[in-house]
Amino acid sequence: MTYTQLAIAGVLFAALIDLLVLRTNLLRRRVFWASYAIIVPFQLLTNGVFTGLRIVRYDGAAIVGSSTPIDSPPPFFGDGRIAYAPVEDLMFGFALVLLSLSLWVWAGRRGIDREPRSGPPVGAMASLLRTPPDGRETTSR
């Protein structure tokens, strides 16, 4: 199988674990998509460093785009690449993030290290984050 095919399969596999096997349903939760939105830019940066500096090089036969050139960086954008990295890397990363978070939530649900809970943020951080409209956060301070 190509990397493209495996990357799609990886996303489907992680989604299957989340929705049907462990039933953590993170794909339906606001907290997951907010977390992933924070992770994505860092994921692009990490993939970009690995790929732009050619620490990892790809074979054009396995991806949508072309092979990593021998003596120069791949395109920053285009030819199947985003921030130097093959688009497949985004799917690979998404599958890894979702699988790990699903396992984390599943273990917690089974009572393994559910405590100590996270939060609240330290004072300086808390004042940067404004209280949401329903005011739930105010009860912790």
Add this chain to the structure above:
Amino acid sequence: MSYVGVLIFILVVTASLEVLFRTRVYRRWRRLLIAIVPCVAVFALWDAYAIAQGHWTFDVDRILGVYVFGSVPLDELLFFLTIPIASVLTLEAVRSARGWTVGDEAGDAAPVSGRGDDL
């Protein structure tokens, strides 16, 4: 910049969430291990297959030079460990900041309706 240098950068940056958001992830190390170990296993298998098929190769000057399962650089294994840690820290930081339902709440894993926590 070496492969492991990137991973150390990620671990250092995300460790700040432990302090700023009191995420308390590292002290829940058993649970963290449960989240990490299957990821390392599954993605190392994928990696071994991809390397065998020639999907990707590594710059030998910027990896540790230690291999597991014959072909998978140790750096890759550390990547499959680092990303779950960074992901869990991010999730717990968002929970700390927003208080949204995650699904591991004591007594009832069912979504709490009407709070806008679920899509």
